[in-house]
Amino acid sequence: MASRLEINFVRLLSRCESIASEKRGETEWRLEKYVGALEEMLVALRKSLSKPTPEVLTEYTRKVDFLKGLLEADKLSSPTEKALANQFLAPGRTPTIANERMPATKTVHMQTKARCTGEMRDELLGTGQTKKTESSCPASFRAGLPLDERQSAAELEAVLQHHHNLQEKLADDMLNLARNLKNNSLAAQNIIKQDNQTLSQSMRQADLNFEKLKTESERLEQHTKKSVNWLLWIMLILVSFTFISMILFIRIFPRLR
Secondary structure, three states, X not given: OOOHHHHHHHHHHHHHHHHHHOOOOOOHHHHHHHHHHHHHHHHHHHHOOOOOXXXXXXXXXXXXXXXXXXXXXXXXXXXXXXXXXXXXXXXXXXXXXXXXXXXXXXXXXXXXXXXXXXXXXXXXXXXXXXXXXXXXXXXXXXXXXXXXXXXXXXXXHHHHHHHHHHHHHHHHHHHHXXXXXXXXXXXXXXXXXXXXXXXHHHHHHXXXXXXXXXXXXXXXXXXXXXXXXXXXXXHHHHHHHHHHHHHHHHHXXXXXX
16 A cells, blocks of 8 residues: 555646646746655655655656656757757557556657647747747648748758657668567577487487496396306316316326336
């Protein structure tokens, strides 16, 4: 069960995400104070005896760092710097409260990227129009813009299209790389499986050959014992025959005087 400190932390985090998703102006200082309080509560959560799991703490840290980075990016003067800073922000991966379908930090990240893109477009066009006003202008009015503004708009669209194409190409390359890695891993797995089967067969064959060698060694040992026994009997018979023959020879042919 979540502790009282964690419950208050989640409530304040949800409030900060809600403020960040709105147009900030007068509430900017409140968000900074809230994020500072979130950092202090996060430190206390890490030291608490009833602290959440490491995964939950990592997610909390990720969201607090996102809000802190969002505030730092808003303080930059150039829309290009803001857009670049927002590219490096990492929103949360899980919803903060149960009734969220998508993490609020991810929604804030998308809104901020869209706002920075609109500011970059306005800066390139040299106008103070907002994205909403620009999208609500009729096509005939846009066609009546000066030539340099239309060229700037065309260049901006070309740059955006180029980046979009690069992103698609990068995604395709990553997909192909992942597919190749999967194929290579499957091929390596099949090769290892075949090698294991060959090794198992070789081990079984080696065990079988060892059993056969053991059997043949026992048979050879028995055969050697039988051969030695027969040879011993033959030598005994020969010695006995020689002894008897000498006795008979002495008896038949006495010694000469």
